[in-house]
Amino acid sequence: MSKIIVSDKNRSDIPNNILIEREILREKLENLKSISPPILIRYMNYLYINETARSVNINTALKYIREIIRILEWLINERIINKPDIQDIDKYDLNSIEAYDIQHYLDSCGSYTEINNKGEKVLYSNSIRTIFFKSSCIRGFFTWLYKNNYIKRNETEKLRKVITPDLPPVIVLTDDEVKAMLELVKHGETKVYNEKIELSKKEMETHEKTKYRDLAILSMFVYHGLRIHELYHINLSSLHFERDYFEIYRKRNKKRNMYFSKYTKKNVQNYIYLERPKENIASEDIDALFISTRENRRLSIRQIRRIVKKYAVKVSKNPKLSPHKLRATFATKAIDITGNIYKVQKNLDHSSPNTTERYLKEDEKFKKEIAAAINYD
Numbered sequence: 001m002s003k004i005i006v007s008d009k010n011r012s013d014i015p016n017n018i019l020i021e022r023e024i025l026r027e028k029l030e031n032l033k034s035i036s037p038p039i040l041i042r043y044m045n046y047l048y049i050n051e052t053a054r055s056v057n058i059n060t061a062l063k064y065i066r067e068i069i070r071i072l073e074w075l076i077n078e079r080i081i082n083k084p085d086i087q088d089i090d091k092y093d094l095n096s097i098e099a100y101d102i103q104h105y106l107d108s109c110g111s112y113t114e115i116n117n118k119g120e121k122v123l124y125s126n127s128i129r130t131i132f133f134k135s136s137c138i139r140g141f142f143t144w145l146y147k148n149n150y151i152k153r154n155e156t157e158k159l160r161k162v163i164t165p166d167l168p169p170v171i172v173l174t175d176d177e178v179k180a181m182l183e184l185v186k187h188g189e190t191k192v193y194n195e196k197i198e199l200s201k202k203e204m205e206t207h208e209k210t211k212y213r214d215l216a217i218l219s220m221f222v223y224h225g226l227r228i229h230e231l232y233h234i235n236l237s238s239l240h241f242e243r244d245y246f247e248i249y250r251k252r253n254k255k256r257n258m259y260f261s262k263y264t265k266k267n268v269q270n271y272i273y274l275e276r277p278k279e280n281i282a283s284e285d286i287d288a289l290f291i292s293t294r295e296n297r298r299l300s301i302r303q304i305r306r307i308v309k310k311y312a313v314k315v316s317k318n319p320k321l322s323p324h325k326l327r328a329t330f331a332t333k334a335i336d337i338t339g340n341i342y343k344v345q346k347n348l349d350h351s352s353p354n355t356t357e358r359y360l361k362e363d364e365k366f367k368k369e370i371a372a373a374i375n376y377d
Contacts, residue, residue: 017288017298018233018249022051025058032065037089040068043144057252067137074105091150094142099158102142106135106159132162170358171318172329178222180315185215192315203310209293212271214307217290219264221308221323225330225348226258227251228323232301235287236272241265250349331356 004023006016029048033041048054048061056064072089075081080101081093111125126134139156146154173181180192188207189198199207220226220234230248238247244265245257260268268289281288281296288298305323312321327348334344335356345356 013255014249014253015233015235015237015287016284017235018253020284021233022058025062026050029058029062029065032062032069035087036065036069037072037087039089039091039094039145039150040065040072040086040141043068043141046144051253063133064137064140067134068141071102071105071134071138074108075101091145094145095151097155099155102138102156103159106131106138106162109134128162128164132164135159135162167358170328170332171320171325172332173222173312173316173321173326175333177312177315178329181311182215182218182222184311184315185211185218190315193317197314199314206293209275212267212275213290213299214311216264216267216271217304217307218311218326219261219267221326222330223261223264224258225327225334227327227349228301228304231290231323232299232304234289236289237287238289239268241269254349256349 004020006019012019029044033044036044044061044065047056047064048058054061069086072081072086075097076083076086076089078101080097081089083089083093109126109131111123113121113123116122139159142151142154142156145151176192180190180197183190184197184199188204188211189196191197217231220231226248227250230250233249234246240246241260245259246268248256248258250256272289276289277291277293277296281291282298285291285296285298290299290304291297292299292303308323308326309321312326313319331344331348334347335341338344341353341356345353348356350356
């Protein structure tokens with residue numbers, strides 16, 4: 001892939017790093033088009049051409065198309081479609097597909113075996129939610145085919161309904177764990193659950209060079225509830241200290257202002273003035289806020305995940321911690337403090353309050369009061 005440079009004549013107010021990422025994703029979509037049949041390319045163009053001509057965002061389009069390519073390859077491998085390559089598939093082939101064929105594919109995705117290089121049989125399995133997603137992608141494609149008169153009937157209407165289980169409880173850090181996590185970043189040691197927690201000798205070697213950066217990153221998660229991609233794309237030019245806010249780009253490239261907490265503002269300023277590299281930064285990343293000390297480039301998504309895990313796992317009883325769990329911690333705390341689920345929904349950029357409701361804590365005190373108060377005498 002050739003290097004992407006944004007023109008000096010760019011009139012969009014969207015930062016260059018976001019435009020470059022979008023172009024990389026668009027190239028991935030073009031690569032999928034190069035191996036797809038014409039009828040699937042038309043569906044791709046229905047899903048996404050560019051930011052002003054699309055039905056879904058480009059990441060979603062990529063996920064949908066990859067799933068459809070998988071079933072088309074399976075239909076050829078199983079000789080349900082008699083064509084040498086998926087590029088040769090046309091509307092007549094898709095008209096011949098029956099609900100039984102699609103259901104058989106979905107059922108085969110639940111659990112299957114493959115022979116590895118050592119000749120061993122390896123068992124694979126997918127979750128119900130993965131099967132549900134595959135089913136949704138296929139239904140969407142066949143519904144589009146039917147509505148646009150490429151097929152005479154929509155066989156996906158006959159598919160067995162995928163029943164998804166209730167979502168598991170949301171994992172969040174307690175207040176004590178958040179305090180301990182931030183203290184661990186500051187001092188390299190802390191105490192939680194009556195246990196002393198320390199960074200390892202190897203971790204302490206880099207601690208003094210990165211503690212302000214790591215503290216700023218964790219602050220932005222637990223005090224502002226950012227998504228990891230939102231944090232990843234923050235630039236120096238996104239920061240407006242004099243007005244106490246910073247800019248982020250939400251899903252669908254919505255520009256939003258987030259107001260600094262005093263704690264976050266202090267940590268970000270400390271990082272910029274005391275720790276952030278001031279020279280030898282890669283030219284395309286000069287404006288990036290968070291810089292990798294090893295590579296002098298914008299800190300990657302993977303590196304941000306590692307930073308969160310490095311500190312959060314040490315202070316929590318739950319090993320499955322990620323940046324999204326810190327976002328959930330913020331959401332739970334915000335609802336608890338404000339009691340206003342709709343304002344928190346808007347702050348988090350959730351499209352539905354149903355998503356935000358997952359962060360409501362069970363009120364044990366209220367449940368006890370109700371149990372004691374109910375009387376039918």
